[in-house]
Amino acid sequence: MNIVVNEELKAYIDPMSPEEYAALERSILTEGCRDALVLWGDVLVDGHHRYGICQKHGLPFQTVQNTHFKTMEDVHLWMIDQHLGRRSISDYQRGVLALRKKVIVDDQRSRALSETSSSDDPPFDVDTPAGESPADNASALPPPAPLNSRESIAKAARLSSSQVVMIEKIQKQAAPELVAAVKSGVISINTAAAVASLPAEEQVTAANAGKDELKQAAKRVREAKRKPREESPEPASNDQSAKPDAVEALEQRVAELTRENDALRKQVADLQAQLAVQLAD
Incomplete structure (x- = not known):
């Protein structure tokens, strides 16, 4: 064979x-x-x-x-689904496979829509396509369900949406040494995503230093992100120091309006008194 x-x-x-x-x-x-x-x-x-x-x-x-296979894409999708159904692969591997599946499915759907819109023929032809026997047509793989949201990707990979976001970040930003560490299970997806925020040189240095240094690097990234949030109340304290000036200005305006109101009341009272005298005469 x-x-x-x-x-x-x-x-x-x-x-x-x-x-x-x-x-x-x-x-x-x-x-x-x-x-x-x-x-x-x-x-x-x-x-x-x-x-x-x-x-x-x-x-x-x-x-x-x-x-059932007609194209190499069919083969890839079948391989992905087979491995997504196995328990032996890691969360990171499942996320990567689900994202690969999304790319293939999106490409297939885009091509199908393009072919449909560019053809003068009805989109659904009841006849068997030329060159295919009814048996061949019947054995074609059904189109896979679209993965048009992070939630659908997460469901396919049996992960959370936040894990999918982290895996996307790792794929886009992580140095090969960092990817190897998360693939092998040396560090978690969470740790790898945090370290991926660092410049590539720092990622490589941390990965080469091993698990403990990677964890420390991730801790530094998280602390750096928390620090601005913890310092953010300072502008509010400045606003508080400026608040008395605003209050004083409002109080002055209220006092001015009160005096104007009193003056108007006095004028009304004088007019009423003059009217009463005229009526009495």
Whole structure:
């Protein structure tokens, strides 16, 4: 059997740790390769580690064809969903996979909308597309649900929305050494996101120094963010010092209005007295 190992597919999902690989190897040597390798034609889609171990020790294995795949994007989405359903991957890995899935789904939906709007044909054709048999059309994968919000991404990854935000920040701002630390589980997502706020040189220095220094760096970042909030009441105290001047000005204005009001009342009283005299005459 000719099996093609596509290096891009092999690297698409983060590889096992040495400990996980050793455990899988022991299991296969003891019990054999129980799960079939998944193929798309000749291309190996799932089971790269199992295939390598079986090749290394000359052990038999089974294969199964997935006939639903039409494009490499279909393969990627299937791989992502398979790994999102496993408990062995970390929270960070699940978040990264869910964000990858969002990119693929968004691209597919954009292309579909573009093709629909640029075509004069009805968007839903009841006929079988040219070049496809009814069986082929029936076996096509259903379109995945859109991931159009952080909440939907978080649900797909079984994370919180805040964790998704932190993972996005790590992907955009973290140095490779910091990413390696959170991938390996040396530090948490929270710690990595905090350290990612630092310049790249400081991230690398902290990552090279190890777990304790990374935690200290994250602590310094959080304290620096808290400090301005703690110092923010100072402008309010300045406002308080300015408050008596404003009160004094208001009091003066009230006094002026009171005097004007008294004068007007006196004028009204004088007019009423003059009117009474005229009526009496």
